[in-house]
Amino acid sequence: MSALIVSEIPSMASVYTKAVKTLGRKPKNPQLPQTVLVYQGAKADPAKLTEFRKAVNAPMNTVLPSLYVHSLAFPLAMSLMLRNDFPLPLLGMIHLSNQVRVNQPLGEEEAFDIEVHSENLTAHAKGATCDLVIRIVVEGQDRMLLRSTFLAKGVKLPESQPVATEHPEFVAPVRTAQWKLDSGTGRRWAKVAGDYNPIHLSALSAKALGMPSAIAHGIYLAARALGGIEPSSGDYSWNIEFKTPVVLPATVDLAFERNSTGYVVNAWHARKGKPHFELELATTSH
Template identity: 40%
Template sequence: MTVKELTSSPSLATLYPKAALGGLRKTTGDTLPDTEYVRGGVIVDPAHLAAYDHVCGFRLTDELPATYPHVLAFPLQMALMTEPDFPFPLLGMVHVANRITQHRPVRLDERFTLRVRAENLRPHDKGTQFDVVSELLPELDATDTPVWTDVSTYLRRGGESGSSPEKRTELAPPSPSAVWTVPGDVGRRYAQVSGDRNPIHLHRLTARAFGFRSAIAHGMWTKARCLAAFEGRLPDAYTVDVRFQVPVFLPAKVAFTTWSTGEDGWSFELWHARKPKPHLRGTITA
């Protein structure tokens, strides 16, 4: 594997034009690059963490929400997926699932190394999917063991995969534990703290240019907002796994429902408040 060591976070201002230009090219192959991006000396800005906590609904503490390191890894993910040898253009890819494992609480005052790579290219009934794996490692730990792992699954639509369509079963009826009002500017607010300024999340007009009737909420914001509802009940080590379904068109009213699946385990869903359409389905396991 080729390791590319970075001394600073890649510039998203440079990567977004690169992604736009990459959208003009066709698929270039069926092999993921054998490359890993590594950045050491990663520290958390307390003000940035506070802004993230505020927009996602987390309490202010000295421990990072399990979804927060995803925004630290996002520039490395972008850098990897906009390289010329990446087989798919970034524009048009769909984030279909995300699984995060926190092996222990991660503190604000720690220093980390981030690692990002792509793997597991495989068929999907609507095209081709693959995983982008991100890992967070403490700099003073010689065991080379991640304390946090993120697996984001992306779908490139098109082509015949030959695989069977995924069976979609209802986890629970849409009887909400809570109903949340999602403001129309949450896409811009989350973009400010996450760096993910995809036009489909920012404004109605820019979203319409990509075929959406209005701006849609970031999938990782919906996951973070759901996870925030579990604060005070989560174990030190757990996995939170979600599949993204129907987009949340902004502004919106959504219904959150959750139920226990055993000791330190839950399932949860986010629904359209007036229609039985799930936006997100997930589980938390110790």
């Protein structure tokens, strides 16, 4: 892969303004670009960090929540998808999962470098998936690796068959929390995180992209679930699998279950009993 140093991180609003041009992408033999975008010397914005913490009930401590770092860096990853050599349409991509490894949390005042690339273009029953990978580096040391997996519906990979996956029947555990999310949840989070994807903003804009109505941001759901359980020291990892969208407005039931290494968090539709996501957090040092 070749590295390309960039001088600024674009806003998500500017990324989505340009994303319309990617709608016509229908590659016959898609290949992901071999490019790494690098931004050096990133730092937290104190005001934005405070907004983030308040929005998801994260503690007011001296380290950065992993998903605040993700929100700061993700526009750079999205800008990779705007490039002419990226084969998939940005608008309408479905967020399937995140996998995050934190070797040591970042301090509020630390400067860090951001490196982003794409990999793992894979056939899926509904299209093709790929990973956007964000690497956070401080003075040559890897501090975080944040991986997001997205589905591009309808994209076919030649000579590639999707791997069949079986999902066990969901049985709701004992509820330990409940969230009431109103129809403005997506718009408020967009102001905090800068993610103005139309599928989250209103019923009208979401339906134009094939959704039943506006859906909650996956990152908001993950950040809120992590708000009270993410460690402030040591090394740890977490992953989340999104199963069905949270269509706004919504009532979400949750179960936070502690185990020997961390937590398992399940969230599901309060009335229908269908799962929304499962998050697992594990610490490797205490």
